[in-house]
Amino acid sequence: MISINSLTVAYGGFTLLNDINFHISESDKIGLVGKNGAGKSTILKLICGLQNPTTGKVAVPSGVKIGYLPQIMEHHRGRSVIDEAMTAFADMFALEDELERITVELSARQDYESDAYQDLIIRMNEVNDRLAYTRSDNPQVLAEKTLIGLGFKYEELQRPTETFSQGWNMRIELAKILLSRPDVLLLDEPTNHLDIESIEWLEGYLKDYKGSLVLISHDRKFLDNVTNRTVEIMLGRIHDYKVPYSKYLELRRERLEQQRAAFENQQRMIEKTEEFIEKFRYKPTKSNQVQSRVKQLEKLERIEVDIEDRSALAVKFPPAPRSGDVVYKSVDMKVGYGEKIVFDDAQIEVRRGEKVALVGRNGEGKTTLMRVIMNELDPKAGESKLGYNVNIGYYAQNQEDILDKDDTVFGTLDRVAVGDIRLKLRDILGAFLFRGEDVDKKVAVLSGGERARLAMAKLILKPYNLLALDEPTNHMDIRSKDILKQALKSYDGTLIIVSHDRDFLDGLVDKLYEFRDGKVKEHLGGVQEFLERRRLESLNELERHYKPAAEEKPAEVIQKKEEAKQEYQAKKFISKEEKKIRNRISFLEKGIEDVEAKMKEIEAVLMNPGPGDDVMDLTRAYLEHKRQLDYKMEEWEKLNESLEN
Numbered sequence: 199m200i201s202i203n204s205l206t207v208a209y210g211g212f213t214l215l216n217d218i219n220f221h222i223s224e225s226d227k228i229g230l231v232g233k234n235g236a237g238k239s240t241i242l243k244l245i246c247g248l249q250n251p252t253t254g255k256v257a258v259p260s261g262v263k264i265g266y267l268p269q270i271m272e273h274h275r276g277r278s279v280i281d282e283a284m285t286a287f288a289d290m291f292a293l294e295d296e297l298e299r300i301t302v303e304l305s306a307r308q309d310y311e312s313d314a315y316q317d318l319i320i321r322m323n324e325v326n327d328r329l330a331y332t333r334s335d336n337p338q339v340l341a342e343k344t345l346i347g348l349g350f351k352y353e354e355l356q357r358p359t360e361t362f363s364q365g366w367n368m369r370i371e372l373a374k375i376l377l378s379r380p381d382v383l384l385l386d387e388p389t390n391h392l393d394i395e396s397i398e399w400l401e402g403y404l405k406d407y408k409g410s411l412v413l414i415s416h417d418r419k420f421l422d423n424v425t426n427r428t429v430e431i432m433l434g435r436i437h438d439y440k441v442p443y444s445k446y447l448e449l450r451r452e453r454l455e456q457q458r459a460a461f462e463n464q465q466r467m468i469e470k471t472e473e474f475i476e477k478f479r480y481k482p483t484k485s486n487q488v489q490s491r492v493k494q495l496e497k498l499e500r501i502e503v504d505i506e507d508r509s510a511l512a513v514k515f516p517p518a519p520r521s522g523d524v525v526y527k528s529v530d531m532k533v534g535y536g537e538k539i540v541f542d543d544a545q546i547e548v549r550r551g552e553k554v555a556l557v558g559r560n561g562e563g564k565t566t567l568m569r570v571i572m573n574e575l576d577p578k579a580g581e582s583k584l585g586y587n588v589n590i591g592y593y594a595q596n597q598e599d600i601l602d603k604d605d606t607v608f609g610t611l612d613r614v615a616v617g618d619i620r621l622k623l624r625d626i627l628g629a630f631l632f633r634g635e636d637v638d639k640k641v642a643v644l645s646g647g648e649r650a651r652l653a654m655a656k657l658i659l660k661p662y663n664l665l666a667l668d669e670p671t672n673h674m675d676i677r678s679k680d681i682l683k684q685a686l687k688s689y690d691g692t693l694i695i696v697s698h699d700r701d702f703l704d705g706l707v708d709k710l711y712e713f714r715d716g717k718v719k720e721h722l723g724g725v726q727e728f729l730e731r732r733r734l735e736s737l738n739e740l741e742r743h744y745k746p747a748a749e750e751k752p753a754e755v756i757q758k759k760e761e762a763k764q765e766y767q768a769k770k771f772i773s774k775e776e777k778k779i780r781n782r783i784s785f786l787e788k789g790i791e792d793v794e795a796k797m798k799e800i801e802a803v804l805m806n807p808g809p810g811d812d813v814m815d816l817t818r819a820y821l822e823h824k825r826q827l828d829y830k831m832e833e834w835e836k837l838n839e840s841l842e843n
Contacts, residue, residue, distance in 0.1 A: 199224050199262060199410060200245060200382065205254030207240060214240060216434035217254070222382065227404070227411040229421040229443050232431035234631055234675045238414045241431070242266065242384045245412065265380030267372055269387050279362070280355040282370055283341040284826070286377035290329065290337070291822060297325045337377075338829040344373045347399040349392065349559055352785050356792070366391070366560070376403065382410045389417050390672050393559045394698050394729070416676050418443060419701040461501045471495055516619070518663040518691030522586030523550050525664055525692045526571060531580035533566055540566050544580070544718040546711060550663075553686070553693040555703050555725065558713030564696045565595065567713075568668050571694070591662030593654060593670050601649055603642035607632050610641060610652055615659045629681055630655045651678065663691040671699050700725055779837050786834045793827045 200222040207215040214237045222228065222245075230238045243249040244256050246266040258264070277285075300322045309315050345355060348369045359367060368391050375383065383404075389397050397420060404411060404424045415421050421428075421443035428446035430437045437453070439446040471491050478484035525548045532542035540563040548554050556564040569575040570582050572592055584590075594600075601610060611623050619626075627637055630651040641649065654670055665686070671679045679702055686693060687706055697703055703725040710721040710728050721728045800820045803811055 199259060201257040202241075202244070203255055203257065205244065205251045205256065207237065207244070207249075208252045213434055215251075215431070218434075218436045220429060220436060220438055222410050222412065224381075224410055226427055227407075227425045228413065229425035229428045229446075230412055230414045230431070231421075231428060231443065231446075231676070233677065236431040237434070238431060239269065239386055242268075242386055242412065242414065245382075246384055262382060263378070263380040264382045264384060265375035265378055266384040267368075267375055267386060267388055269390070275358075275360045277359055278356045279345060279350060279359055279370060280338075280341060282359050283345055283373050283377060284337065286341070286374040287337045289378070291825070293325050293329050295818070295821070297322065297329065300325065336829050336833065338826055339833060341373070341377055344376055345370075347396070347403070348373055349396040352781075356789075369396070372400075380409060382412070383407065384412050386414045387416070388413070389415060389420055389698070391560070392698060394557055394700060395559060397698060397700070398729075416671070416674060416679060417699055417701060418676055419704075457501070464498075464501050468495065468498070514685055515658060515665070515689040515691070516661040518689065519587065519589060519661055521550055521588050521663045521692070524548075524585045525550055525552075525588055526585060526694070527581075527583050528570075528577075529581040531570075531582055532578045533563065533570055533575065534578055539578070539716065541713060541716050541718055542579070545720075546718060548692060548694060550585075550692055551690070552709055553707045554695070555707040555710045556694065556696045556713065557698075557703075557710050557725075557728070562713035562715075563718070564713050565668055567718075568592075568594070568666055568694075568696065571666055588664050589662050590664045590666055591657045591660065593657060593665075593667045595668045595672075601641050601653060603640070605641055606637070607639050607641065607644070607652060608637040611655060611659060614656060619659055626655050626658050629678070631675075631678060650674075654682070658685075665689065665691060665693050665695075667693070667695045667697075669696055669698070671697060671702055700729070776841065779841060783834060783837050783841075786830050786837070790827060790830050790834065793823050793830065797823045797827070 202218060202220050202222075205215060205218050206213065230241060232238055240249060244251055245258070246264045247256075247258075248266075300318055304315070304318055304322070307315055307318075342352075342355065346352070350366075350369070359370060362370075368388075372385075372388055388400065392400065397417070401420060401423050404413075411424070413421070413425060425442050426440070428439045428441060428443055430439070430446070430450065437450070439449050441449060471494065475488050475491050475495075478488050481488075526546065527548070528544050528546040531544040531546070532539060533544070534540045534542075544567075546567075556567060558564060566575065570577060571584070572590065605613070607627060608623065611627065612620070615623060624637065627633075632648075632652070632655075641652070644652065650670075650672065651674065654674075657665065670682065674682065679699070683702055683706055686695075693707070695703070695707065705724065707724060709723070710725065712719045712721055712728070712732075721731065797820060800816050800823070804816055804820070807816070
């Protein structure tokens, strides 16, 4: 489908990508991997035409539709979340308008044998074919389902996009790309701002996605679950593996071992050949043999060994000073901002040495709890208390913005380091990918990811007995995350961490607090056990509803009680379903009311248009609202029929 041919990207005297070649087929789901700065994002920009190569070319067939999600994007303004998402169907709506115009024109014409009439017939067939591929059963419903899957609540869909953070606007853009059904998806770190539930939803979507996918991600599990091919960028070259990420690591290790063995064998051969040449260089009887070996060396294709990236060095946190047995505790705690209650009745206890994860949907209160622990926010009710002699090392999501922009990378650490650890500052910076001249860079010129890594490196310098980390891995590559994870596993203090990275949390934490629907629930065990329980929760509830009584009672009594219990639970279950339907109906009725109001406003203008009013644009907007109204009315009628039946 897409071919990258002899492509080179150079900046001044530095070559980022050197003569790379690979092909993206229709069924490919490619994980693009490599250390930070290797050129992964550059390749995505080259594919979608946002950047031109120094030499070589990217061949994209005509008609191939590409959807590109960058790491950073501008906020949308002036539209609600659902209205912005519906712009993904603009091409489809335009085709429908064109089909309507062609149909009207054909019905009015009688020149059936003319070339113009035949051209209209051909165009109508082309439009119909394109619509057959792009048309969705109900775009409005599909958009709502996609947004809900990515973590939005129904009541949030009518909010203006500018009231959401950049992370949530990224989700809107991702929803638009998914809804537009491109032939090729280019996703640059799509999970950075997603919670675990949304990541799992996206995984399911991408598994079933029929087009091609090129994905950059530092989430190992996400790569394994979604991709079937791994393209590694190393030292400006690529290595192509037709396997998912974990299998790629095995094959890569084998390749490097074979490469090193071949290199060593060749070096021994070269050494022996050079010894022979040097030994017999001046003996006339051996001159032919010497010349032959000289030519052999000249023609020899030297084996090069890929230098494995060992920039991330093993580091350890300083030994933790002893704290009290209970490091943090809350009792009946209610927390919120103004009139808004984020969560209440929170019972939380973190004991010395525990490693605890805070998980749940974005906006449910994880970061808010971190602020409470740091005494940046007071609870509205209940008790929040740190234990005896607790010394906190805190990494906030905006930590990178707190750094002194006029200081250097090395100076940032040097100003706070105390004792022997000052001798290891360059090693610590190397662990977080600051090497060579990088340590002398000003903080002001660093990227957001580099600042985040520098802020994380600062926590290595002082002995804390409680580390409170809020999304520390968002900007780290896989190797750096592995190093941080090992450092945290060997850390002998207490850890409270907010993270949506399942692979990072797996094997690291032994307890989780789930933030959901305004409540905080404790889960013992690791992240995999938690995820399995969450998946089975609804089934377990149904099982409990219909589980026979365990007590020893006469059969008739047991049967009657069980029948009564089943009847009650069935009614309760139906009532829940009915409530869900009625909530959806209410939501649709509000949407219908809003759309009808907008249509009336446009009708009023069309009745008496002013000099600055574009009648065509107004008509187009009116028709779009009419389509939305029809979709909402159709769903509203079906839901009401289901209640009646």
